[in-house]
Amino acid sequence: MPDLSLVIQEPADPSAQLILLCHAAGADAASLLPLGERLCETFPRATIVSLQADAPAATPQGFDWFSTDGVTEDNRSARVAQALPALQTAVRDWQERSGVSPAATALIGVAQGAEMVLELSKIHPMLASRVVSMGGRFTTLPEDPTAVTTTHFLHGKLDQLTHYRHSVEAAHHLRDMGCDITAEVVPFVGHELHPDLIEQAITKLSTHIAQHLWTAAQEAAPPSSTH
Numbered sequence: 153m154p155d156l157s158l159v160i161q162e163p164a165d166p167s168a169q170l171i172l173l174c175h176a177a178g179a180d181a182a183s184l185l186p187l188g189e190r191l192c193e194t195f196p197r198a199t200i201v202s203l204q205a206d207a208p209a210a211t212p213q214g215f216d217w218f219s220t221d222g223v224t225e226d227n228r229s230a231r232v233a234q235a236l237p238a239l240q241t242a243v244r245d246w247q248e249r250s251g252v253s254p255a256a257t258a259l260i261g262v263a264q265g266a267e268m269v270l271e272l273s274k275i276h277p278m279l280a281s282r283v284v285s286m287g288g289r290f291t292t293l294p295e296d297p298t299a300v301t302t303t304h305f306l307h308g309k310l311d312q313l314t315h316y317r318h319s320v321e322a323a324h325h326l327r328d329m330g331c332d333i334t335a336e337v338v339p340f341v342g343h344e345l346h347p348d349l350i351e352q353a354i355t356k357l358s359t360h361i362a363q364h365l366w367t368a369a370q371e372a373a374p375p376s377s378t379h
Contacts, residue, residue: 157181160188161200168197170252174265178211187350194354199250203242217268232271232291258282277301286349289318297329304334304356306349308341
């Protein structure tokens with residue numbers, strides 16, 4: 153992972169949480185500034201970093217997490233798998249630098265970046281407690297449930313590059329395995345970092361209480377007395 157990642161916010165006091173952003177194919181770390189700035193407003197004690205891929209894209213000055221040149225469903229998994237170790241290393245490095253545990257780490261990906269964070273959470277489910285996929289997809293659907301990871305799927309209904317059915321199918325699949333998920337298909341939004349998607353992400357991260365935390369609280373509560 154190169155040193156081109158963009159530190160959007162790094163509190164002087166110990167960070168309460170770590171939020172890492174992964175950009176779309178052909179973009180760069182700075183492309184997620186609108187999202188990062190909104191996150192700063194809502195989470196002033198969070199370390200917020202927009203990570204940057206290191207593979208130059210066909211787009212001038214853009215970067216890819218994995219090459220999309222000639223990509224097919226058959227070779228997609230191998231390309232993603234090759235790219236994941238660098239992203240995993242970046243996440244762990246930022247957790248060490250910020251002093252934030254995986255339990256207080258959130259990964260947000262847009263388009264190709266969303267595919268990367270989804271696949272990372274599938275292979276390393278203890279690396280982050282919250283994952284937000286904006287206009288993304290799993291390369292292949294998970295075979296095992298993730299007990300402590302909450303996944304938020306956000307997708308524009310007009311997305312012509314990655315159809316929203318990918319998010320719907322993944323959400324149903326994870327829900328059926330007992331995973332903690334939310335899913336929103338946003339009308340009139342295409343394959344873009346739309347303000348409506350940004351606001352949905354802020355809402356999910358700031359209001360959703362993870363299923364395993366609810367369960368733990370219920371189990372810890374004293375039994376109600378009956379008269």
